[in-house]
Amino acid sequence: MVPGARGGNRGEGAGSPVQGRPVEAADRPESGQGGGTVASLPLTAGDPVRVGGYRLLARLGQGGMGRVYLGRSPGGRAVAVKVVRESLLRDEGFRRRFVREVAAARRVTGFFTAAVVDADPEGDPAWLATEYVPGPSLHDAVARHGVWPEQAVRGLGAALAEALGAVHAAGLVHRDLKPSNVLLAPDGPRVIDFGISAAAGDTALTEAGTVIGTPGFIPPEQLRHESSGPAGDVFALGAVLAYAAAGTGPFGGGASHAVNYRVVHEDPELRGLPPALAEVVARCLAKDPAERPSVASLLDELGGAEPAGWLPGPVADSAARLRAEVPTAPLTRAGDGTSEPPTAAVPARGRRRLRTALAVASALAVTVTGTVLWNISSGGHDSPPSTPPRLEELWSRPLAEGQRMTVRSDEMIYLQNEERHEITALDITDGRKRWGREVPVADIRQDSAYLRDTVGDDIRITGLAGGLLYYGSGDHLFALDAGSGAYRWRYMDDSFHASPVVVGEAAYAHMTSFFYVLDTKTGKKLWDYGYDVNADGDITVTEDTLFVHSGRTLIAVDTRTRKQKWTHQAASEAETDPVVADGRVYFGTQDGALYAVDAESGDEVWRRTFEGELWDGRLGGGAGAPDVVGGTVYFENDGYVSAFDADTGRTLWQRKQKADEVEALTVADGAVHVYDSEGDLSSLDARSGKPRWEESLTADPEADYGIVGNTVIVERDGGLTAYRVAT
Known part of the structure; x- marks a missing residue:
């Protein structure tokens, strides 16, 4: 095991949990910021009606940082509103990091990023509103519809390279690019969750001995506790493209320490990729960050895909359906008998867990x-x-x-x-x-x-x-x-x-x-x-x-x-x-x-x-x-x-x-x-x-x-x- 490497400590939007604190992932039905493959959950009687100037319509999930809601601005714009848990805000170190990271994330603009549109990081409660992306994550899309053809992967790579270019231009490093942080909208992917990114060179936000990110997507230099800059995001981009093309990460799965060891010491597994694509991905995954291509060169190399049609058909259909199903009024509030019927189309229903299933008498x-x-x-x-x-x-x-x-x-x-x-x-x-x-x-x-x-x-x-x-x-x-x-x-x-x-x-x-x-x-x-x-x-x-x-x-x-x-x-x-x-x-x-x-x-x-x-x-x-x-x-x-x-x-x-x-x-x-x-x-x-x-x-x-x-x-x-x- 790489000394000090823990991995798996995943951020969940701006202001990742205090280092070392167990993280609770978002509820299963959602992915990313809430643009999952099933409908949103109704608000409960204990949920707020408004946060800042945003009317809340539905609950999208709950994670280590707090609760995430679908909100709508006075002008009608859909946003994902993240409300930070009060217990985290009692930690002054977290509060300072959250304020800095929100300010940094607001500098990111670009066609393929989910922008921060509003925030009150010093409020009580503190909250953050980002662009709402009503589409499945890359992780869910591959799991449900299979691997992508080469041309689709190249189109995805070009869009993600452009997104990372916007992140880096703002003086940031994302640090947690992975399939679940890529949402697929009909008009292109969006990179989300800049919560564990930090100003380039600002090591004060990372405690000694702590590795931030997700096993298999963390670059080797970060696992060795060396400096990690934009080249680290290029490494993660290569791993994401390998996942889209092969359905699995290039360093396999299993225990986090085993995956981290393979990242540092072993070659990636790319035999399932088309040869030309495998060559590009292999350069992104070079152990030496100096040998990896820049995002600008990747954009030139992967660009040229048709602006429409590069997204696989079933994924495009799923994204279009989810976009049409975004409610414009609050979903029924569970347990209080009141509702404001949504004006959008009724969501296509699949399997849902609305009640706790017990292993007692096959309940x-x-x-x-x-x-x-x-x-x-x-x-x-x-x-x-x-x-x-x-x-x-x-x-x-x-x-x-x-x-x-x-x-x-x-x-x-x-x-x-x-x-x-x-x-x-x-x-x-x-x-x-x-x-x-x-x-x-x-x-x-x-x-x-x-x-x-x-x-x-x-x-x-x-x-x-x-x-x-x-x-x-x-x-x-x-x-x-x-x-x-x-x-x-x-x-x-x-x-x-x-x-x-x-x-x-x-x-x-x-x-x-x-x-x-x-x-x-x-x-x-x-x-x-x-x-x-x-x-x-x-x-x-x-x-x-x-x-x-x-x-x-x-x-x-x-x-x-x-x-x-x-x-x-x-x-x-x-x-x-x-x-x-x-x-x-x-x-x-x-x-x-x-x-x-x-x-x-x-x-x-x-x-x-x-x-x-x-x-x-x-x-x-x-x-x-x-x-x-x-x-x-x-x-x-x-x-x-x-x-x-x-x-x-x-x-x-x-x-x-x-x-x-x-x-x-x-x-x-x-x-x-x-x-x-x-x-x-x-x-x-x-x-x-x-x-x-x-x-x-x-x-x-x-x-x-x-x-x-x-x-x-x-x-x-x-x-x-x-x-x-x-x-």
Whole structure:
């Protein structure tokens, strides 16, 4: 390992987190500044209505620096507004860095940069507004649509070289150019996040022994703690172009120290690139910064692409769609029953996580909408048999204003009312009230504008595990007895509320770059662990191991020794959380593959993909968590459902459902219950995959669903209805 190199300490916009502090990445649905591949999230009751002169319309994400919102100026311009966490502003060193970096970033202008348009770095709260780019990141575009042809990569390279030229002309060095910091708008890419850039030669912003950036894109001279200037950005540009052309970085993946070692000591892997492009990229990746080309020469060498048409077709379509879907009025405020309908086109909906999904009794929460063509295909075209209704209504009850369904167990359904600080538990069998009360909330310090105006004291249920119901309020995580609602304890978590996983008397709370462990009886912290990388998705914990994904890497942490146990590298980024059954870890990836990995050693046992002429692995990215029942792994990706033998990976059956997307599936009593993007529930025979029946639950695109065993709960039209599913 390069001495002192840590890597993976990623900035998130102007004013990167205090060095050495764990960083929480933005919420999964978004990328970059918020121009991701799915729709924005509604504002919650605790979100501000305005920041500065900007009206806030939606929440784009939450990260180590704070919360990011979609805002609109009085003149109608869309901006990304980043509101800094109050806890960071209490650090005077951070405040000084933030003020300097905002001033520096405002000097950057150029066609292919997302400009800083306004800021109040000394305000309370401090905030920054940048140009809003409604497009996918390069990272998401490659993961979802595949690698780019040479001409498209060259066009991208020319635009990025021009962007870096603008950065360098302002006397800055970006220092964190990477695929997720390149957003793809219909009129060209935008380089974002100048938060860890600094005035060239100003080393005061970088503490000794700290490496800023992302492994695989950090130049070797920076890893050696030598001076790093514009040539370092050229190195990162070469790595970005290699990623676009090959789908992976030129120095591979894995643990950050291993990637950093290869950057310093080994040649890049460029065999997947066209020869002429590989030659350009190789010069950018030269170990000696003096041997790298300048951005001006790269612009001359890569320029000449047609101004229109260089962006790959599927990516251009995605960017154009996202641009058309930018709301012009606030999205529905979750939990308060009020809304101002957006005037833009309704977003095309894909897979969304609107509720916490529990591993208790196969509880799942999904949202369903979309377009449908019935076309089951796998060994023939079948039609669903004509049968009597297969959904028997068990009970129905109205919801009070502001109430909504959250988590559930095999016995109870939990409702929350955010603003009124109320939680209600219903019996799942008959809908009767088991308990309900106003619950404690965090004490909001009146001298903290961030907690008072941005975070607030509203409640949000985050999880249910080990007999405890967890909810967040203000800067604390609370625990209640799930059976009675009695208060147990609270833990100061700085407003980043986790969904703990309980094993024995330990609650494991995942926070992206680290996890901490609480005593379930007292709420006291027992210990914590840093991954050294940003880990996506949720954790899975067994008696002695915690599993989590970081991009393509599955990480196993031994909870007894508190050390990393092993890592496993997949061929594509993880799309599902890990599921552990019978000594194996199962998970799906964005290229449509399903993996089985030995839980003890990390060795790959088998790997399978969807097959057939209708399947294109590059268009995956819609996979749901596999369900392992009776020696069979059931798995869905977009409109495809498959069953695999858990021991060998042999394909038992495979079907293409009628809908464009399968939202989720669960297995109970010999049947596979499948939810599709039309809002229909269908039943497949678990042994053969043949369709049994199909029922339309609702035509309401905003209805939420949950299932526990053979009971389906639907929240719609201000009420809650439960059905028994026929087997």
